[in-house]
Each structure stands twice: as structure tokens, then as C-alpha cells.
Amino acid sequence: MSPEMAATGTDQPPPPLDVTRVTAGPLHAETIGHGGRLVLAHGFTQTGRLWGGLDRLLARRRQVLRVDLPGHGRSSAVRADLPTTAAALVAVGGRAAYLGYSMGARVCLHAALDHPASVESLVLISGTAGIEDGEERAARRRADGVLADQLDPPGDPDPDPDTARDGRDRLERFLDRWLAQPLFADLPEEGAGREERLTNTPEGLASSLRLAGTGTQAPLWSRLGELTMPVLLVTGADDAKFCELNRRMAAAIGPGARHVAVEGAGHSPHLVRPDLVASLVEDFLDARP
Numbered sequence: 001m002s003p004e005m006a007a008t009g010t011d012q013p014p015p016p017l018d019v020t021r022v023t024a025g026p027l028h029a030e031t032i033g034h035g036g037r038l039v040l041a042h043g044f045t046q047t048g049r050l051w052g053g054l055d056r057l058l059a060r061r062r063q064v065l066r067v068d069l070p071g072h073g074r075s076s077a078v079r080a081d082l083p084t085t086a087a088a089l090v091a092v093g094g095r096a097a098y099l100g101y102s103m104g105a106r107v108c109l110h111a112a113l114d115h116p117a118s119v120e121s122l123v124l125i126s127g128t129a130g131i132e133d134g135e136e137r138a139a140r141r142r143a144d145g146v147l148a149d150q151l152d153p154p155g156d157p158d159p160d161p162d163t164a165r166d167g168r169d170r171l172e173r174f175l176d177r178w179l180a181q182p183l184f185a186d187l188p189e190e191g192a193g194r195e196e197r198l199t200n201t202p203e204g205l206a207s208s209l210r211l212a213g214t215g216t217q218a219p220l221w222s223r224l225g226e227l228t229m230p231v232l233l234v235t236g237a238d239d240a241k242f243c244e245l246n247r248r249m250a251a252a253i254g255p256g257a258r259h260v261a262v263e264g265a266g267h268s269p270h271l272v273r274p275d276l277v278a279s280l281v282e283d284f285l286d287a288r289p
Helices: 003-008 054-058 082-093 103-114 134-151 165-179 202-212 221-226 240-253 274-287
Strands: 019-022 029-032 037-041 063-067 096-101 119-125 231-236 257-262
Touching: 037 082, 037 103, 054 063, 054 274, 063 082, 082 096, 082 103, 082 202, 096 103, 103 119, 103 202, 119 274, 134 165, 134 202, 165 202, 221 240, 231 240, 231 274, 240 257, 257 274
Parallel strands: 037 063, 037 096, 096 119, 119 231, 231 257
Antiparallel strands: 019 029, 029 063
16 A cells, blocks of 8 residues: 555545646756645655655645755756755745755755745754764765765766766666665665666766765754744654754754654655654644744
8 A cells, every 4th residue: 555545544546636847946846736835855866756655645735846956856957065955945945844855954954044034844854964073074075975986987078879878877886885775774665766766867966965965064053043943853763873963953953843753764764654754744834833
């Protein structure tokens, strides 16, 4: 049974949702559903259409805006660092609630701090406020650079149409290694969405690592107290590292923040238990002032 069927308590799939393209700035975005707007920002190697059913569950009562972030999906040709990406996200999203996962959570956190008038409520799934230690941050930047070189080797000429398969092979090998990490060991096949990830380009993903990888993020811990909108922090209970990070984030933000650990899930709780995460998000948005 799909997440949508389980959430509605029926064996029948929900009616199809109209998809509408949104044009505002460089990022590809589309809406599904109707109601108050909720902007979704995906994780690295994903696209705006890879939410494991969470997007469709939330679109039952809201207008969900699914964005392809720079270097990904139909925004694969866009090159941008985190602050620039955050500005582009609010340009297409407008005043709305914002939800980001992993890389997308870092983008949404920047958006909330730099463009607070646009962010009514904030949901961060497996997010972080950055690596505080300078040496550790530099090491992560170097590691991300190594990954980027695997996707897009430096000095590699533009692929000839006859050898374009080389880039596809690099992307497939990279995704196999990426999804084999213990971080994603609990992902179901549907949630992993390998075929949708393969719609990315190796050059686009490499640019995302080089410009917006975790090692490039300036630590935002000292600014968390600036957040005045309601904040929901969601992690998988099996992801001990991010549970601790998010408990710290909630304490630094203050009484307007709440952290929830989803049992039976790791780094991608919304892909493992989309029905439960959808309920958490809906309750959070319904309760906001």
C-alpha cells in the first residue's frame, strides 16, 4: 500500500493532482494542490519530485510548491552558493511556509535568517546550522571537492554526443555509492527514487557540492536566536548525530522551536515514514498563530 493510500485509509489511490509550472527567477518550480502555500526544498542528488509521497500527502489541504534547487533536476544549469540559493528560493516561493530536507534544510535556514518576511513558518528535516570548527569545516569542503571531481573531473572537456554515456556512467556509479552509505540504509526502494535522481547531471551535482556543500556553509549557530517564526525540527530517531544537532538548534532558537524524533527512521524520516511526517507537519502548520 502506498503512503497516500495508508494515510487516507483506503485501498484506492488519491485523485490526480494538477501540476502547474511557476515562473519566477532561475529555479524550476511547480505547484500541486490548493490552499496556503508550502515550499519544499529537497536534499542533495534529489529533485523537487522526489519526496516519497510526502508532497502529495501535504497537497491534500495546501498548495505545495516543489522546487528544483541549483544543479538539480530542471535547474541543473543553475550555479549558486547557499545565500544566493536562499534568495532564489524565496523569489519563487514568496511569503509562505518553508520545508527543507538536509541540503534543502540548510537553504531554508538561510532563507529564514536572511529573508524573514517571506518565511511564515519553518520546517527543517535533518538540517544543521553548520560545522563550527574551522578545520573540520575545511576538511569537509575538501571531501566534497573529491566527490565533485568524481562526478565532473577537472579539465574534462565537454562530452561529445558520441561519448555522453561517460557522464551517465559517472552519475550511476556515484549514486550507487551515495545511496549505499549507512545514512540511507533504511530507505525503501520507492523512497530512494534512484530513477528520479538519474535525471540529474553529473556537472550540476558537482557544482552543488562545490558551491553549496556542507563545508561551504558559514556556521549559523550564533544567529539562530534571530528566528521569530515557529520552527519544527524533525529527525529520525536512529540518526543520533542529527538528533543531537537538532536538540541544540531547538534550544538555541528558543521557545518558538520544537524538535521531534521519528521512531523507526534514520536520516530521511520523511522518505521512510511519509504519513507520520505529513501528520507532524500538518499539525504544526495548523497550530501556528
